[in-house]
Amino acid sequence: MSALARSNRVRRTWWTSAVDAAGCSAYTVYNRMMLPAAFAGTDVDAAHLKRAVQVWDVACERQVEITGPDADTLMQMLTPRDLSAIKPDQCMYVPICNRSGGMLNDPVAFKPRPDTWWVSLADGELRLWIEGMAEAGGYGVTVFEADVQPLAIQGPKSDELAARVFGDAVRDLRFFRWGRFPFRGTEMIVSRSGYSKQGGFEIYVERQELAAPLWNALFDAGADLDVRAGCPNLVERIEGGMLSYGNDMSDVDTPFEVGLDKYVQRFDCIGGAALEAHVSDRRLMAVEMEGPVPVCDRAWPITEGDTRLGVVTSAAWSQEFGCGVAIGMIDRRWDAGTEVVVHTQDGPKRARLRETFWR
């Protein structure tokens, strides 16, 4: 393990001091910002996430604000998902595609106000692409990175913790819906969403002076719930089949190839013609591996006999399921159940393709 060299360029969040103090042992960099990656260790963190509740600094989910009379038009150009029926309180998972139909990002987006979108970015500065589009295309919009930093509450005790801080009404929030809830004489946008299968909320903090009070309120209110600082957990997210942009997909992969077929709903977007004509010969699948599983810091080739049939894109050892859990981009000619070999930097590992993820 080598260190992360810190600098002004790799941006701190409103909670980095608190995250350091809480014992963060490893960070990654996400949208040029610090994202905690482990505290007590990925396994211990995962077990705790599944039984209690964690507070995650996910400020790196930068919010691109698109505002102006053409905001809806521009947003619909970016994605094959039909956005026309979005409810005022709805969050939508929005695959963004380039001219070739490739995935440029897979944000969650919602409209905090009419004519205004917040696009909650995965890693990769999609803001620049949208700004470039708006610049050259003459759209009547302003595009900028909003001064908003999200904080997540994740884990089975999330409802209890959130209710203690935001009031019982937050329990009624439906999945992928958002609302405004009271905090210290103001209101915060809270959505029922987040990057785990354990349930929880994301809070869009809009003022730096509220960041530490919110963090402290959550830890004060949750002491008896065993609340801890946490982060998106590599093991839990693979067990649940949650994709990571940059790991499991990039701009050479279409929505069809990464299992997002159901979001390809209209072809009058930038990638539409390519998606309409698209024939896909590969797809993301779950891959069960023998251990030990090294750090998956590169794509691992997958073979059956002499044939290369794909690559593993993310992997970790699961204590809960007693196997290596992995995601792979696989040639469609191979079916679930196929016995394969995964070639890691520590040598070959036996593995088996699966139709479903573990959770």
Place this chain on the structure above:
Amino acid sequence: MSALARSNRVRRTWWTSAVDAAGCSAYTVYNRMMLPAAFAGTDVDAAHLKRAVQVWDVACERQVEITGPDADTLMQMLTPRDLSAIKPDQCMYVPICNRSGGMLNDPVAFKPRPDTWWVSLADGELRLWIEGMAEAGGYGVTVFEADVQPLAIQGPKSDELAARVFGDAVRDLRFFRWGRFPFRGTEMIVSRSGYSKQGGFEIYVERQELAAPLWNALFDAGADLDVRAGCPNLVERIEGGMLSYGNDMSDVDTPFEVGLDKYVQRFDCIGGAALEAHVSDRRLMAVEMEGPVPVCDRAWPITEGDTRLGVVTSAAWSQEFGCGVAIGMIDRRWDAGTEVVVHTQDGPKRARLRETFWR
């Protein structure tokens, strides 16, 4: 110091294994790619860089290739620098500006072929902005990340080392010029450039299978020159006043504010109107600080009495000059020589504004 969590998303380079083996102790992430930040320590690394020669893995300087009949037109839209007189073998430092005149990136660019630009990016995915521009603006260009990874040779013995590997002709290469030089029966693009004041070259490696042979050839040829693996050095680059995009400037700073006035040569570019109308009330300056100097992982406020007059954006302790060396964005009403206080996370430090950098 916390660890850097590695993953497939934070891309390895063709040399990451060699860099690890050479004792890299800290990395940063630059354009979603691993960039070494320290080996024996920034001070030891700096002293060695100034007396010998180092090989730097700067693959993270991603090359955006813009190719097609409108490549020149699009490039000139991006920058206020006049590109019309570029020589076939010339590299140009090219400030890229948005509609507000703000710096989107400060790459070095050259034309490996007619109608084709390679734009060697600083941190920040400018490629997405150019792609978005090309998409919405209907330019006759293709924009993509070329499969090219630069390797740098830096230090006073760079000419000797480069000549041993590429032949004596490389000694005649002028500053910011490039040429093709023989290597193992093929040719490589080599420029006299790089992110230090010690002199040297950057080699644009275009085939992965040549990456390890080149690395090994440089270390074999340079053993008696005390060649070592190195990296852009925080101390040396501040001493020399070399700016770092993301640290010392961002898209809220204009070329006038970051000392790049001389490159504002025409106003028929995207940022032209803003730059023509621009009145700047601040500028980057050198700042000499008392020590010890903590890690500058955030902007440090600078005050004189009760007045805040700017921020330090980069800082380090210089063994050579026996002081803290720093770069700050300073209100123009304050002159060199002003005694100020810099407010670091470790408390206030006495400091003084300087007109010039140390080298």
